[in-house]
Amino acid sequence: MKYYDQHLHTFLSFDSKEIFENYLxxxxxxxxxxxxxxxxxPGDNFQDDIPDYDKLAQKLSELEANYPTTFLKGVEIGVVPGQEEQINAYLNDHPYDLKLLSIHQNGKFDYMDDVVLSKDKYKVAKMYFDQMAQVLDTFSGAQILTHFEYGLRRLDFTAEDLEEHFEKELTTILKKxxxxxxxxxxxxxxxxxxxNANLYRYIIPLYKSLGGTFFTLGSDAHQxxxxxxxxxxxxxxLKEFGVNFLVTFQKNDRFLTELP
Known part of the structure; x- marks a missing residue:
C-alpha cells in the first residue's frame, strides 16, 4: 500500500472551502x-463546529461511482476537558474510519489567537501540554496525535527550550x-x-527513545x-532518525507503508 495524506480539510470544515474533486x-x-x-x-464565535456527516456520506457515495479511489471517512477532533461525553455521544452515532486528536483551544481562547502574545509563553505552553496530557487520559478512540506543537505556533520556542522546560511533560504525553x-x-x-521543523527534530528521537514507532505525515491542507x-x-x-515506515489507519486496521 502506498502512503496517502491523512490530514486534509474540505468545505465541511469551518475554515476551508475546498471541494473533494480538486484533491482527487x-x-x-x-x-x-x-x-x-x-x-x-473560539475560532468561530464559540459555535459548535461539527462536520455534516450525512453530507459527507452522500458526497462519498457520489464520488465512489465516478472515481477508482477508495474513500474513507475521517474527522479531526479538538478536545477540551469536559467535552468528552458530548463528543463521544456524537462519535457513537457517526462512525469514522480515521480519527485525529488535536488540542486547538481551552474553552476560552484558541492557542493561535492573539491573546497568547500577551501572556507568559512558558505558562501558555504548560497549560497547553497539561491539557494534552489530560485529554489523552480522558478521551479514547483516536489513532493519531496531530501537530504536537500547535499551542506554541505563535510563540518563540526552540528545541532547547522544550528540552529544558518541558521534557517531563512531553515524556508523559508521549508515553500515553x-x-x-x-x-x-x-x-x-x-x-x-x-x-517548527526544529521542534520535530527534538520530539522524534524522544518519542523513539520511549518506544514509539508509529509516525504519520499530514499536510493539514485546507486547499x-x-x-x-x-x-x-x-x-x-524521519530517515535521519532511522524511521523507514509510516502507518495508515482504516477503522480498526493498521498498515505499515514505506516512507515516500
Whole structure:
C-alpha cells in the first residue's frame, strides 16, 4: 500500500472551502478528509463546529461511482476537558474510519489567537501540554496525535527550550500516545509555514527513545494545492532518525507503508 495524506480539510470544515474533486486531481489510491469537530470553538464565535456527516456520506457515495479511489471517512477532533461525553455521544452515532486528536483551544481562547502574545509563553505552553496530557487520559478512540506543537505556533520556542522546560511533560504525553498505540504526526504546516521543523527534530528521537514507532505525515491542507505538502522533506527528517515506515489507519486496521 502506498502512503496517502491523512490530514486534509474540505468545505465541511469551518475554515476551508475546498471541494473533494480538486484533491482527487492527484489520483490518490485512498482518500480521507479529516474535517474539524470543535465544540464551542473560539475560532468561530464559540459555535459548535461539527462536520455534516450525512453530507459527507452522500458526497462519498457520489464520488465512489465516478472515481477508482477508495474513500474513507475521517474527522479531526479538538478536545477540551469536559467535552468528552458530548463528543463521544456524537462519535457513537457517526462512525469514522480515521480519527485525529488535536488540542486547538481551552474553552476560552484558541492557542493561535492573539491573546497568547500577551501572556507568559512558558505558562501558555504548560497549560497547553497539561491539557494534552489530560485529554489523552480522558478521551479514547483516536489513532493519531496531530501537530504536537500547535499551542506554541505563535510563540518563540526552540528545541532547547522544550528540552529544558518541558521534557517531563512531553515524556508523559508521549508515553500515553505509545500506551494507546497511537501515531505521532509530522505536520506540514508546522514543519514549513510555522518553521517548527526544529521542534520535530527534538520530539522524534524522544518519542523513539520511549518506544514509539508509529509516525504519520499530514499536510493539514485546507486547499488542494497543499495536498502532501513537504512530504519529501518530512520523510527525509524521519530517515535521519532511522524511521523507514509510516502507518495508515482504516477503522480498526493498521498498515505499515514505506516512507515516500
Amino acid at each position: 486531481l492527484n489520483k490518490p489510491p485512498y482518500f480521507v478528509a479529516t474535517d474539524h469537530l470543535d465544540l464551542r470553538n 500516545v505509545i500506551q494507546k498505540e497511537m501515531a505521532l504526526e509530522i505536520n506540514a504546516k508546522s514543519f514549513g509555514y510555522y518553521q 488542494a494545492s497543499d495536498y502532501e505538502a513537504l512530504f519529501p522533506e518530512m520523510s527525509g527528517l
